[in-house]
Amino acid sequence: MAAEQSEKKPTSWLRFSSPRNFYPLAGKMIPWFMGLAIVLVLAGLYMTFFVVPPDYQQGNSYRIMYIHVPAAWMSMLIYLLMAFYAGLYFVLNVKLADMMAGSLAITGAIFTFIALWTGAMWGKPTWGTWWVWDARLTSELLLLFLYLGYISLRAAIDDPNRAAKASGLLALVGVVNVPIIYFSVKWWNTLHQGASITTNKTSMATEMFITLMIMVFAFWMYTIAVVLMRVRNEIIERERDTNWLVEELGKEK
Amino acid sequence: MFSVINLMVRRDILLAMRRPQDVMTSLFFFIIVVSLFPLGVSPEMEILRTIGPGVIWVAALLATMLSLGRLFSADHQDGTLEQMILSPQPLALMVLSKCVAHWLLTGIPLVILTPLLGLLLGLAGDEIQTLTLTLLLGTPVLILIGSIGAALTLGVRGGGVLLSLLILPLFVPVLIFGTGAVSSMNAGMGVEAHFSLLGAFLVLSLLLTPWASAAALKISME
Numbered sequence: 001m002a003a004e005q006s007e008k009k010p011t012s013w014l015r016f017s018s019p020r021n022f023y024p025l026a027g028k029m030i031p032w033f034m035g036l037a038i039v040l041v042l043a044g045l046y047m048t049f050f051v052v053p054p055d056y057q058q059g060n061s062y063r064i065m066y067i068h069v070p071a072a073w074m075s076m077l078i079y080l081l082m083a084f085y086a087g088l089y090f091v092l093n094v095k096l097a098d099m100m101a102g103s104l105a106i107t108g109a110i111f112t113f114i115a116l117w118t119g120a121m122w123g124k125p126t127w128g129t130w131w132v133w134d135a136r137l138t139s140e141l142l143l144l145f146l147y148l149g150y151i152s153l154r155a156a157i158d159d160p161n162r163a164a165k166a167s168g169l170l171a172l173v174g175v176v177n178v179p180i181i182y183f184s185v186k187w188w189n190t191l192h193q194g195a196s197i198t199t200n201k202t203s204m205a206t207e208m209f210i211t212l213m214i215m216v217f218a219f220w221m222y223t224i225a226v227v228l229m230r231v232r233n234e235i236i237e238r239e240r241d242t243n244w245l246v247e248e249l250g251k252e253k
Numbered sequence: 254m255f256s257v258i259n260l261m262v263r264r265d266i267l268l269a270m271r272r273p274q275d276v277m278t279s280l281f282f283f284i285i286v287v288s289l290f291p292l293g294v295s296p297e298m299e300i301l302r303t304i305g306p307g308v309i310w311v312a313a314l315l316a317t318m319l320s321l322g323r324l325f326s327a328d329h330q331d332g333t334l335e336q337m338i339l340s341p342q343p344l345a346l347m348v349l350s351k352c353v354a355h356w357l358l359t360g361i362p363l364v365i366l367t368p369l370l371g372l373l374l375g376l377a378g379d380e381i382q383t384l385t386l387t388l389l390l391g392t393p394v395l396i397l398i399g400s401i402g403a404a405l406t407l408g409v410r411g412g413g414v415l416l417s418l419l420i421l422p423l424f425v426p427v428l429i430f431g432t433g434a435v436s437s438m439n440a441g442m443g444v445e446a447h448f449s450l451l452g453a454f455l456v457l458s459l460l461l462t463p464w465a466s467a468a469a470l471k472i473s474m475e
Binding site for chain 2: 142145146148149152153156157161162165166169170173174176177180181184185187188
C-alpha cells in the first residue's frame with residue numbers, strides 16, 4: 001500500500017482524476033463552496049435591493065439584471081467548460097472528465113433557462129414585450145437547445161462508456177458550431193429588422209459594478225458546489241460495487 | 254479513392270431504386286408540409302409570397318432531417334456497417350460517399366420540386382431562381398451535418414426525435430442564409446454574400462463532418 005502511494009506522487013495532478021481520490025476531496029470542498037455561495041448570494045441580494053440606487057431610466061425593474069447577467073454569463077462559460085472537459089475526456093481518457101462535463105451541462109441548461117426567464121421579466125416593463133427576436137435572445141435560446149440535445153443524448157444511451165463518447169463528440173461539434181450560430185444569428189438580426197433594441201452603453205456606477213461582481217462570484221461558487229455534488233452522486237452510482245466506496249460511505253455516517 | 258466513392262454511391266443508389274418508396278415518402282412530406290401553410294396561415298397571395306421562401310426552406314429542412322434516420326440504419330441492421338468499419342478503406346470516405354448518394358436521392362429531388370412549390374406560394378421568377386440555388390447549396394450541408402447526428406443516434410432508443418433535437422440547432426446558420434438570400438435580393442442588396450457563405454458552409458462541412466461522423470459511427474458500433 002505504501003509503495004503504491006509513493007508511486008502515485010510524480011503524477012500528482014492526475015491523482016484526483018481517479019474517482020477514488022476525487023470522491024473524498026470533493027466531499028471536503030463542497031461545504032466551503034456552498035457556504036461561500038450562500039454568503040455571497042445573501043450579500044449580493046442585500047446590495048441589489050437596499051444599496052444600489054434605482055436606474056434613472058428603468059427605475060427599479062433593472063434590479064433583476066443582478067440575476068440575469070451572471071446567469072447569462074455562466075450559461076455561455078459553462079458550455080465552453082463542458083466542451084473542454086469533453087475534450088479532456090478524449091485526450092486523457094479519464095471517466096471523471098466525462099462526469100464533470102455531464103454534471104456541468106445540467107447546471108448550464110438551468111442557467112440558460114434562468115437567463116431567458118429573467119430576461120423576459122425584464123423585457124416586459126422595459127421594452128413592453130416578453131420576447132423579441134433579438135440576436136442575443138435568439139442565440140441564448142439556441143444555446144438552451146444545444147444543452148437539451150446534449151443532455152437528452154446522454155440520457156438516451158444506457159452504456160456509460162458509449163454515452164460519454166457520444167455526448168463528448170456532440171459537445172465538441174457543438175462548440176465548433178457555437179460561434180457560427182452566434183454570428184449567423186447576429187447577421188440575420190441586422191438584416192431583418194432595423195428596429196432592434198440596443199442597450200445604451202452608459203458607464204456603470206461603482207456600487208452597481210461591485211454588486212454585479214458579487215453575484216457573479218456567488219454563481220461561480222454555486223456552480224462549483226453543485227457540480228461537485230452531482231459528480232459525487234455519479235461516482236456513487238457507477239462505483240457502487242467497489243469496496244472503497246462502501247468504506248467511504250461508512251466513514252460518512 | 255474515387256473508385257471507392259463511385260462504388261459506394263452506385264451501391265446506395267441501386268439499393269434505393271429497389272425500394273423507391275423510402276425516397277418518395279420524404280418528398281411527399283415536403284410537398285404536404287408546404288401545402289399546409291396556405292391552409293394554416295392564409296390563402297392571401299401577398300402573405301404567402303412573404304413567408305414562401307422561409308416555408309419552403311423549413312419544409313426542406315424537416316424533410317431532410319426525417320430522411321436522415323435512414324442514412325445508416327439499413328446498413329446497421331444487416332451488418333454491412335460493421336464490414337465497412339473493418340474494411341481497409343477510410344471510414345470517413347465511405348461516410349462521405351453515403352452522404353453524396355443520400356443527397357442525390359433526397360436532396361436533388363427537393364431542389365427540383367422547389368420551383369413548383371414556389372409557384373404555389375406565388376413567388377416571382379427571380380425569387381424562385383435564388384431560392385432553388387440556395388437549396389442546391391444548402392441541402393448537402395444539411396445532410397453532412399445531419400450525418401453526425403444520425404451516426405450518434407444509431408440504435409439508440411427514441412433515435413428519431415433525439416436526432417432532431419441534436420441537429421436542428423446546428424441547421425440554423427444554413428437556414429438563415431438560405432432564406433436570407435431571397436429577402437436580401439428583394440431588398441436590392443444582392444445575393445453574393447449569402448451564396449458565398451453557403452458555399453463556405455459546404456466546403457467546411459465537406460472537410461470536417463465525414464471525420465466526425467466516422468468517429469461517431471465507431472462509437473456507436475463499439
